[in-house]
Amino acid sequence: MTTTWDQLKGHDEQRELFRRSLQRGRLSHAYVLAGPEGIGKRQFARLLAQSVFCRNHELTELQVCGDCRACRSFHANTWPDYIEVGVPAGKTAIPIAAIAGEDGKRGREGLCYELSMAPQASDRRVAVINDAGLLNTESANALLKTLEEPPAHSLILLVCDNPDTLLPTIRSRCQVVRFFPLSQPDVQQILLTQEIVESEAEAASIATLCEGSLETARQLLSPELRKLKTSVSAQLEQMEGMKPLKVAATVVGGIEEMSSSTAEQRQNAQWLLRFVADAIQQRLRALAKGDLSDAMTKRLGVRNGLDLLSPMLERTIAASRQIDGSSPVRLVMEAFFDEVARMFRQAAKR
Ligand SMILES: [Zn+2]
Numbered sequence: 001m002t003t004t005w006d007q008l009k010g011h012d013e014q015r016e017l018f019r020r021s022l023q024r025g026r027l028s029h030a031y032v033l034a035g036p037e038g039i040g041k042r043q044f045a046r047l048l049a050q051s052v053f054c055r056n057h058e059l060t061e062l063q064v065c066g067d068c069r070a071c072r073s074f075h076a077n078t079w080p081d082y083i084e085v086g087v088p089a090g091k092t093a094i095p096i097a098a099i100a101g102e103d104g105k106r107g108r109e110g111l112c113y114e115l116s117m118a119p120q121a122s123d124r125r126v127a128v129i130n131d132a133g134l135l136n137t138e139s140a141n142a143l144l145k146t147l148e149e150p151p152a153h154s155l156i157l158l159v160c161d162n163p164d165t166l167l168p169t170i171r172s173r174c175q176v177v178r179f180f181p182l183s184q185p186d187v188q189q190i191l192l193t194q195e196i197v198e199s200e201a202e203a204a205s206i207a208t209l210c211e212g213s214l215e216t217a218r219q220l221l222s223p224e225l226r227k228l229k230t231s232v233s234a235q236l237e238q239m240e241g242m243k244p245l246k247v248a249a250t251v252v253g254g255i256e257e258m259s260s261s262t263a264e265q266r267q268n269a270q271w272l273l274r275f276v277a278d279a280i281q282q283r284l285r286a287l288a289k290g291d292l293s294d295a296m297t298k299r300l301g302v303r304n305g306l307d308l309l310s311p312m313l314e315r316t317i318a319a320s321r322q323i324d325g326s327s328p329v330r331l332v333m334e335a336f337f338d339e340v341a342r343m344f345r346q347a348a349k350r
Pocket residue numbers: 053054055056057064065066067068069070071072
């Protein structure tokens with residue numbers, strides 16, 4: 001778990017924006033922290049809250065010591081002026097109970113009630129709402145009342161992927177702060193320091209593919225997906241001997257097994273195509289340098305390799321678009337591998 005700002009990668013500009021607002025005494029009561037999943041917005045929100053409470057730093061420094069009573073209590077989740085809510089396990093939305101209290105205790109517990117109370121141990125009360133795009137209508141309306149008349153001592157941070165998923169009435173009462181994907185070196189370092197990968201080479205390869213999101217990196221690293229990737233690579237290595245329908249069946253079967261919904265199947269199909277595209281790109285780069293050390297590129301030779309691999313890459317991107325456009329995964333994969341096999345056969349004739 002991130003305990004200090006030093007451990008948070010990226011987002012320096014966003015931190016500076018909050019620091020400047022604090023120095024000018026212009027901190028708003030409510031912010032939306034918006035940006036892709038898996039880049040550290042939630043950690044940022046927690047650090048921001050902790051900085052408000054830390055006893056060893058002035059508020060305007062936006063800094064945490066990690067050691068004072070406030071910092072330690074914050075980490076033990078016992079600091080009385082901090083409230084964090086999100087989607088409960090097994091649920092798909094943030095229930096009204098989290099925002100305005102259980103039935104029968106409505107308005108006498110929950111996030112809005114706690115925010116309305118005077119701070120107990122510091123100058124402010126801070127609330128973080130994770131996955132704020134998943135507030136249901138009832139919860140959103142309850143929150144809206146607090147946003148319309150925020151208590152003077154309150155700071156509310158709504159964390160979400162896409163601010164367009166919030167009710168316009170909520171969004172218009174918050175300042176939206178955009179967050180951007182992590183840089184490749186940052187992802188690489190996090191993957192290594194958090195021991196999510198075992199080697200530098202693996203960290204580098206996943207960092208190029210995950211588009212600055214640790215969430216995507218974790219999905220790409222799922223053992224089932226990697227197993228599938230290895231089996232597809234082995235089939236592709238056989239080139240003109242590849243059996244397109246067999247590969248498609250393996251791919252679709254594997255994807256269905258590891259996914260619990262159609263949306264997840266599409267996502268996994270996309271990750272697999274991304275691995276294929278990356279393998280093609282690596283070979284193209286090697287060929288451009290005249291490097292024939294890889295078995296496939298060696299067999300193809302430079303000229304033949306370029307003639308084959310460029311259209312193959314285009315075909316991979318096209319398949320990925322078809323899946324985005326909600327074509328059935330099985331049909332896309334069958335057509336894709338069939339065409340790749342045809343490309344191999346033609347290349348072998350040349
Ligand atoms: Zn502290």
